[in-house]
Amino acid sequence: MISIEHISxxxxxxxxxxxxxxxxxxxxxxxxxxxxxxxxxxxxKCIVGLAKPDTGTVFFDGRDFTNGDVDMKTEVRREIGMLFxxxxxxDSKNVEENVRFPLDILTKMKYEExxxxxxxxxxxxxxxxxNKKMTSELSGGMKKRVGxxxxxxxxxNYLFCDEPNSGLDPQTSILIDELIQDISEDFxxxxxxxxxxxxxxxxxxxxxxxxxxxxxxxxxxxxxxxxSGVQExxxxxxxxxVMRTLRGK
Amino acid sequence: xxxIGQYFIFLGNLFTNRESFRTYYKLTLDECMNIGVxxxxxxxLVSLFVGAVDTxxxxxxxxxxxxxxxxxxxxxxxEMLVLELCPTIMSLIYAGKVGGSIAGGLGTMRITEQIDxxxxxxINSISYLALPKIIASSLxxxxxxxxxxxxxxxxxxxxGIVTNIVAPGEFIQGLRSEFNPxxxxxxxxxxxxxxxxxxxxxxxxxxxxxxxALEVGIxxxxxxxxxVIAVLVADYLLAQLLLGR
Numbered sequence: 001m002i003s004i005e006h007i008s009x010x011x012x013x014x015x016x017x018x019x020x021x022x023x024x025x026x027x028x029x030x031x032x033x034x035x036x037x038x039x040x041x042x043x044x045k046c047i048v049g050l051a052k053p054d055t056g057t058v059f060f061d062g063r064d065f066t067n068g069d070v071d072m073k074t075e076v077r078r079e080i081g082m083l084f085x086x087x088x089x090x091d092s093k094n095v096e097e098n099v100r101f102p103l104d105i106l107t108k109m110k111y112e113e114x115x116x117x118x119x120x121x122x123x124x125x126x127x128x129x130x131n132k133k134m135t136s137e138l139s140g141g142m143k144k145r146v147g148x149x150x151x152x153x154x155x156x157n158y159l160f161c162d163e164p165n166s167g168l169d170p171q172t173s174i175l176i177d178e179l180i181q182d183i184s185e186d187f188x189x190x191x192x193x194x195x196x197x198x199x200x201x202x203x204x205x206x207x208x209x210x211x212x213x214x215x216x217x218x219x220x221x222x223x224x225x226x227x228s229g230v231q232e233x234x235x236x237x238x239x240x241x242v243m244r245t246l247r248g249k
Numbered sequence: 250x251x252x253i254g255q256y257f258i259f260l261g262n263l264f265t266n267r268e269s270f271r272t273y274y275k276l277t278l279d280e281c282m283n284i285g286v287x288x289x290x291x292x293x294l295v296s297l298f299v300g301a302v303d304t305x306x307x308x309x310x311x312x313x314x315x316x317x318x319x320x321x322x323x324x325x326x327x328e329m330l331v332l333e334l335c336p337t338i339m340s341l342i343y344a345g346k347v348g349g350s351i352a353g354g355l356g357t358m359r360i361t362e363q364i365d366x367x368x369x370x371x372i373n374s375i376s377y378l379a380l381p382k383i384i385a386s387s388l389x390x391x392x393x394x395x396x397x398x399x400x401x402x403x404x405x406x407x408x409g410i411v412t413n414i415v416a417p418g419e420f421i422q423g424l425r426s427e428f429n430p431x432x433x434x435x436x437x438x439x440x441x442x443x444x445x446x447x448x449x450x451x452x453x454x455x456x457x458x459x460x461x462a463l464e465v466g467i468x469x470x471x472x473x474x475x476x477v478i479a480v481l482v483a484d485y486l487l488a489q490l491l492l493g494r
Contacts, residue, residue, distance in 0.1 A: 048369050049368075049369075050365055050368060050369065070265075070266060073371075074266065074371045075371075076371075077368075077369060077370060077371030078370065078371040080369055080370070080371075082366065082369045084362045084365065084366060085362070086361055086362060088361060088362035088363050088365065088366040089363075090363055090366075091357075091361075091363075102370055104272075105268060105272060105370070105372060105377075106370065106371070106372075154370075160369075
């Protein structure tokens, strides 16, 4: 479980996050949603430690990650897997080397054990025959799947996904969403997904935090989001004409 | 001033929270291949011509006097190559080739979130990415300078013979005449310093790239420009320190 308390962050004189608190539960995808430029990605960066919040604290299973020492932060980070928006795969390495990378650096496993784990993860994301492909040969969806395989190869306790569906077609998006949901449930890990994709929200949004202008203004699930009673949430959910028509019915 | 402070903090971070020795050993060998072996062809080509042109120009300046023996030409060429042309002028080319490539590579890794990916895994990205490059450059550039010296002298020798400026025996005599071994030590000290400066400045500029593809290009250009200025300042300081009277 990850909890955040009173997170605020500003750049220059612009407040990006204002006093955001919440709890992200284990074994299911926790979604942070909101329109573009509302501070979702900054919040994610504050949680994983890529940005330091001006005020507030992040706890990973009770461990104070924000104010902890370097050793503790390193220990927590080695339990984290993260899928980046563009995949963030290493250009100089092929698929297999990319997925094996955390094991090479962070573990003392034998080569055979590492390869067994790599092949398991690649199979899990449906890329069992792509070991030797270079990242430049991969499609957008494949890059995301390799990114997921790399994120889970080290058996993380926490999985973070930044806009996992950006740039993907609707069918591939659903595949990626289901993969994230299955992995969260199967491995019982705390997963946080930042997205503004309504298909993801309705598909895997078992717990949703809505951010508007840097503030958390609503929390709920995909079953309650259509009846939130909050104008900003309604504007976001029913921005699409089809959704508005469905609401009318 | 802020940037200079940031540069020293960057250097300090190279040695904190490191990975295993084995990881760095392999990365450093890879970088030695990229930086050192990858530059051999360029260094050979440039050095051959530098040596050749030096010989012709020195001869042009000296052969008018009947009192100067011909072997002095290669003696002067040797001193020019050892003291300045090979360690310093070649470092400007090295900054363009290796420094630009390091800054561009790290800048691209930054904007495509590859550096963030390393950080999230709990890896000290500065140490992991920059330390092998800096070690490799500091070790390989002195070797490249030695190679460049040999090529420069071969270039001078060949041109001297082919154009009848100086006889083979006289050229060799000039290379050996009044040779002070400290000049080689001095050249290698300079080479080590320049190798370190170029790689560390380029890593620094590339690592802190912000923005997109355009900024990667700007970082590479800045890396080369600042490296060249740093090399020239260090060149003067070392000359004053080690050769000044």
